[in-house]
Each structure stands twice: as C-alpha cells, then as structure tokens.
Amino acid sequence: MAENFDVVVIGSGPAGYVCAIRASQLGLKTAIVERDKLGGICLNWGCIPTKALLRSSEIWHLMHRLDEFGFSADNFKFDLPKIVARSRKVANQLSNGVAFLMKKHKIQVITGEAKLAGAGKIAVTSNGKTDEIAATNIVLATGARARALPGLEPDGKLIWTYREAMVPDTFPKSLLVVGSGAIGIEFASFYRTLGSEVTVVEVLDRVLPVEDEEISQLANKAFIKQGMKIKTSTTVEKLEKGANNVTATLKTKGGKTETLTVDRVILAIGIVGNVENVGLEQAGVKVERTHVAIDEWGSTGVPGIWAIGDLVGPPWLAHKGMHEGVIVAERIAGVKGVHPLDTSKVPGCTYCYPQVASVGLTEARAKATGRKIKVGRFPFIGNGKAIALGEPEGLVKTIFDAETGELLGAHMIGAEVTELIHGYTVARTLESTEAELAATIFPHPTLSEMLHEAVLAADGRALHV
Numbered sequence: 001m002a003e004n005f006d007v008v009v010i011g012s013g014p015a016g017y018v019c020a021i022r023a024s025q026l027g028l029k030t031a032i033v034e035r036d037k038l039g040g041i042c043l044n045w046g047c048i049p050t051k052a053l054l055r056s057s058e059i060w061h062l063m064h065r066l067d068e069f070g071f072s073a074d075n076f077k078f079d080l081p082k083i084v085a086r087s088r089k090v091a092n093q094l095s096n097g098v099a100f101l102m103k104k105h106k107i108q109v110i111t112g113e114a115k116l117a118g119a120g121k122i123a124v125t126s127n128g129k130t131d132e133i134a135a136t137n138i139v140l141a142t143g144a145r146a147r148a149l150p151g152l153e154p155d156g157k158l159i160w161t162y163r164e165a166m167v168p169d170t171f172p173k174s175l176l177v178v179g180s181g182a183i184g185i186e187f188a189s190f191y192r193t194l195g196s197e198v199t200v201v202e203v204l205d206r207v208l209p210v211e212d213e214e215i216s217q218l219a220n221k222a223f224i225k226q227g228m229k230i231k232t233s234t235t236v237e238k239l240e241k242g243a244n245n246v247t248a249t250l251k252t253k254g255g256k257t258e259t260l261t262v263d264r265v266i267l268a269i270g271i272v273g274n275v276e277n278v279g280l281e282q283a284g285v286k287v288e289r290t291h292v293a294i295d296e297w298g299s300t301g302v303p304g305i306w307a308i309g310d311l312v313g314p315p316w317l318a319h320k321g322m323h324e325g326v327i328v329a330e331r332i333a334g335v336k337g338v339h340p341l342d343t344s345k346v347p348g349c350t351y352c353y354p355q356v357a358s359v360g361l362t363e364a365r366a367k368a369t370g371r372k373i374k375v376g377r378f379p380f381i382g383n384g385k386a387i388a389l390g391e392p393e394g395l396v397k398t399i400f401d402a403e404t405g406e407l408l409g410a411h412m413i414g415a416e417v418t419e420l421i422h423g424y425t426v427a428r429t430l431e432s433t434e435a436e437l438a439a440t441i442f443p444h445p446t447l448s449e450m451l452h453e454a455v456l457a458a459d460g461r462a463l464h465v
Contacts, residue, residue, distance in 0.1 A: 013040020
C-alpha cells in the first residue's frame, strides 16, 4: 500500500524545499521528491555557486587596485581550478544544509524521478524500480533549464550553458555571451574581470533590458569601460564549431553581418520550464509556453495539484519561488490572512560589476500608467562611505506617485546595491509614503544613506548634491 502524505513536493530547489518546510511547520505530513541533489539548480548550479565565482573575480579586481589603497604586491596570479573548486565546495555546503533542514523538520526525502500517476498518486522511479506514494496535495516545483534555439544548441564543450560556464577546465581567452540578462551579464563580468576578451550580443536595443533604461545606459558605459564589447540590436545567425573555437555570424537590426571567432560561447537566452515526463497532460494540468499555468494562489485548477517557482514563469528568481512556496503551504493548511504574490514587490538583483538592483515600476512604465510622477536621483559620488570604499560610481533612483506619495519603483547601480534594495522592498510592502521615508533616520556613514537622499531628491531636498 502506498505511503500517504498531506503534501508531497516534487523538486527541492528554493521554491520546493521552502514549501516543504512551511508545510511541515504547519503540522502537515510532508515529503519531497528529488531526482538529483537537494537544493535544485539555484544551490547547486545557479545563484549560490555563481556568487562564489563572482567573489573571486571581485578579489582579483581589488588586487589590481592595491596601490590605490596603500599596498603593493608583485606577480600575483589566479588559479582557475581552485576558484572552481571553492565554488563547488560552497554549493555542496548549501546542498548539505538543505538535507539538514529536511531532517530537522521531519520531511521525508524520496530520491527518484517523480511522475503524476492519477488523482493523488505519484510514481517515483529510482534505479529502475518504481514505487507509488499518495498525497492529498501535490506541489510541482520542477524548475527550469536553459533555453536552446535551433542552430544555437549547446554541446558542453565549445558552446556552454551556465552549467559548463561554472566549471571551465581551461580559461577562455575570448568569449561570446549570447544574451545580456542577469545570467549572461554575470558570466560576462566574471570572465572579463579575470582577463577574457568578452563580447556580449543582445537582440534588444540595450543590455539588462528589463531594468530601468537609465540604469541600463549606466551599466552599458561601465561594461564598455571595463573592456567588454557590447553589440545590441544584434542576433546570432549561426555558430560554426572549429577544433577548439567557434565562429559566430552576427547580424544587426539593420541587416549588417559580421563574423567573430572566439574560444567559447555562453548561451544565456532565457529558460524553459521542466514540464516534460511529469505526467502533466494526463493529469489535466495546463501548460503555456513551457510553463505551468496557475492562478494567484499557485493552484493549477486541478484539485490537489499546485505549482511554484521557475516552473510557473517569470520573474525567474529564487526568492520569488520561496515566497510562492510559503503561500501554497499556508493556503493548503488553511492559514487565514494569506495574500497572493504581488510580483511588483519582488526585487531583482544582478551581481555583475557594478551591481544592479531594482523593485517596482521603471520610469517608463510608471509614466505609461498615466500617473503624474516624481523622480529622485542620488549619485554615489555624493556619499562619504562610497568614496571611502573607493566605489564612487553609481546611482540610486526613486519613482513616486506625485499625488499620493506612493513609492512606485526604485532602481540602483553601484557597489553592494543588491544588499540595499531590500530597504525599498520593505517600504513597498509596508506601503510607506515619500513623506514617511523622508522622515526616516538613516545611519551615517553608510551606503544606505543614499536610499534616504534619493527620496529627498524627488522633492528637490537632497542634502549632499
């Protein structure tokens, strides 16, 4: 007889394991099914190990500025295998941490490939053997993977996805990055900082296209200053593999073509949901553009089947998936006062150099709503802590409804802005107004003072510019 659970989560990435933990906290008998390592893509092949790599490149960048800070050193070099090994060690530590959390919360971990097998039933296959488990509620959290386009398929050797880009066996002297979203730009930043000749191709008219246009322009200038070659409004028509290089045919929006030969290519052209071989069609779960369709509560419309995380579409962010996991667990448990996800309150962070972070509406989208808006800007050069850190380049930008004082959006570029954006995220969650933020006391000397100054600047009240 199949073992019975209140909740079974399929997939142990951030969305899945957080959902399982919250369900268990609420007294539900919970299991999680994982075919690979606990933690999913994020902990093993995504957000965590990439940040470890970027930390190494940050140190390398600082080493080239030693004289500026009063130090000197000769003949320093980096060891690529050690950089990669540290990144993998960090990933393993976090994966083991998830295993500890599963044990702590008494969540049964089932290893294998899961497939829906009828109402309230899941077939789990491992090592050629299939067992069945039963659940009142099934939460799909199978995640997503890198998108491949015809003629631009990765081969794992010369043409990489994020997986191969994280564990290079040799350092590419030249690199083509296809796509300038967060994933593409982070890898471009890592490899460029360590010395690779990097070209970034973007089909749209600017890099980091989901960000506020002003922030995108500042990022573009910074990347070019670092030596990146940026080609916007450009497509990759063809990739021809040589013995140990790739020749790309590029085409601009105006129809001009050119060829570029590089050691390696990184494809960062979006992601698709892992919807195959899960039994979705037979169960009646609707799939739209490779992602599972859900309502505001994470329900698929099929009784007892829910979906969360990258599987259900943008924004493809771990913290968004975690929040969805909590919503679904609490909805299943009947917790009162649960609110559906508001994606306008989900912050976005890109860990390139310089960092980029944002929440809410861009200036263009705020104007498109028809509201009268106020915009505040405060440059890093006006902040004492930024100057002391040797990081005077950057901008904090705020967008307010001129009539109500509502914070519509905030956008930043510069040192540690990924650690600052939460200030505005909290403000939006608490529905803080411009006046309330202006009346808030920020500590000095800190980078966070710029959050205050950018609020004051929206009313022409900035104190240090």
